Amino acid sequence: MAWTDVLGQERVKQALRRAIESGRVAHAFLFHGPDGSGKRAMALAFARALQCERGGPEACGRCLACTKVSRMLHPDVHVLLPYPSDADEGEVARRLQRLEEQPYAAVDFMRRPSLEDASRTSNKQAFYSVARLNEEVRRAMSFKPLEGRYKIAILTDADVLRVEAANAFLKLLEEPSPQTVFILTTSRPDRLLPTIVSRCQRLRFDPLPAGLIEAALVEREGVEPATAATLARMADGSYTRALDLLENEDLLADRELVLDYFRYAYARNVTKQAELIERIGKLGRERVKGVLVLMLSWMRDLLLYRTMGDEALLVNVDQRATIEQFCRNVPEADLAAMVEAVEEAIELVGRNVHVGLVLTVLAQALHRAMRGRAGAGLYVPLAAPSEAALPVG
Ligand SMILES: [Zn+2]
Numbered sequence: 001m002a003w004t005d006v007l008g009q010e011r012v013k014q015a016l017r018r019a020i021e022s023g024r025v026a027h028a029f030l031f032h033g034p035d036g037s038g039k040r041a042m043a044l045a046f047a048r049a050l051q052c053e054r055g056g057p058e059a060c061g062r063c064l065a066c067t068k069v070s071r072m073l074h075p076d077v078h079v080l081l082p083y084p085s086d087a088d089e090g091e092v093a094r095r096l097q098r099l100e101e102q103p104y105a106a107v108d109f110m111r112r113p114s115l116e117d118a119s120r121t122s123n124k125q126a127f128y129s130v131a132r133l134n135e136e137v138r139r140a141m142s143f144k145p146l147e148g149r150y151k152i153a154i155l156t157d158a159d160v161l162r163v164e165a166a167n168a169f170l171k172l173l174e175e176p177s178p179q180t181v182f183i184l185t186t187s188r189p190d191r192l193l194p195t196i197v198s199r200c201q202r203l204r205f206d207p208l209p210a211g212l213i214e215a216a217l218v219e220r221e222g223v224e225p226a227t228a229a230t231l232a233r234m235a236d237g238s239y240t241r242a243l244d245l246l247e248n249e250d251l252l253a254d255r256e257l258v259l260d261y262f263r264y265a266y267a268r269n270v271t272k273q274a275e276l277i278e279r280i281g282k283l284g285r286e287r288v289k290g291v292l293v294l295m296l297s298w299m300r301d302l303l304l305y306r307t308m309g310d311e312a313l314l315v316n317v318d319q320r321a322t323i324e325q326f327c328r329n330v331p332e333a334d335l336a337a338m339v340e341a342v343e344e345a346i347e348l349v350g351r352n353v354h355v356g357l358v359l360t361v362l363a364q365a366l367h368r369a370m371r372g373r374a375g376a377g378l379y380v381p382l383a384a385p386s387e388a389a390l391p392v393g
Helices: 010-022 039-051 064-070 089-101 130-142 163-174 210-221 225-234 239-247 249-267 270-281 285-308 317-329 335-350 355-370
Strands: 028-032 077-080 151-155 180-186 201-204
Touching: 010 039, 010 201, 028 039, 039 064, 039 077, 039 151, 039 180, 077 130, 130 151, 130 163, 210 225, 210 239, 225 239, 225 249, 249 270, 249 285, 249 317, 249 355, 270 285, 270 355, 285 317, 285 335, 285 355, 335 355
Parallel strands: 028 180, 028 201, 077 151, 151 180
Antiparallel strands: none
């Protein structure tokens, strides 16, 4: 990870370079800012510059120390992830390896319970245990550097340090051995103990401008410029989210379909709706089921947002503006009835009922529910009529 691999954040880069240049490197740093803004990438670039055999603020990228830091094999650079109590070592190692390949990848257990399946969710809490801090971190940091000029520990998502663990960590911060550097990263600095925060040099990361994300998608991932522009807008300042969306392009396209479907259903725009339903119908039964499941995830978000007002819980977190707008503009919507109608539609599609017909009656049910006039379930005529005779309007 070179400085140039870190997207934007020039102010932070300059501060870190100056610290190395002046020889006044703090014992602890707190990198705080939104998810996907490059805190981990920056921590890795900083660690490499600190360890480079050539010295100075610019890592050479060629010496053994630079190579080892880049490959996450340096014995004096420890990268730590919080993990749930039942996580096995192999899984943790796989996540660190993923981080080595792509420092912007989502590898944390909370937002990404399964590395392979971006849509999986979990209620399991990832954390740093007291035992782990005392054994792993204290031991690693208490000796002199083995090879490098510094001993470095990068604690990602440091806000999950629970009270006892935070106090154990505080002890490490209070009695720093020389040449040790702790780098804490968090998107929720308000959840850290003030006593920890006050001992760190704080550096704020800004959301990445869409233009920067767009350019990086084109140059680094080889994405088509038009797709890159859409992804960058949806990514909401996070390169990690842009990569997540990129991994699942069908999902991206289908989410747009879902939003249009809701809009036409609400406005009862029969012509546009019929066109859209025809398009969705051509995607095949399995993918149509996927589209309906996406509708459910939207409604779950709408319900959560309306009752809790907490965007941290949203699945479609990049769409919070749209979700907030919906809750404001359609306050009378009967969300429970909407969920019920979609669940019924999923069942009907599974029973091989004509997809166009199901989507048409679903649009009617959603229209009623959004206007606060929910009826009892979907009305599906027993004899499936031809497309022309569908009960629209
Ligand atoms: Zn070097």
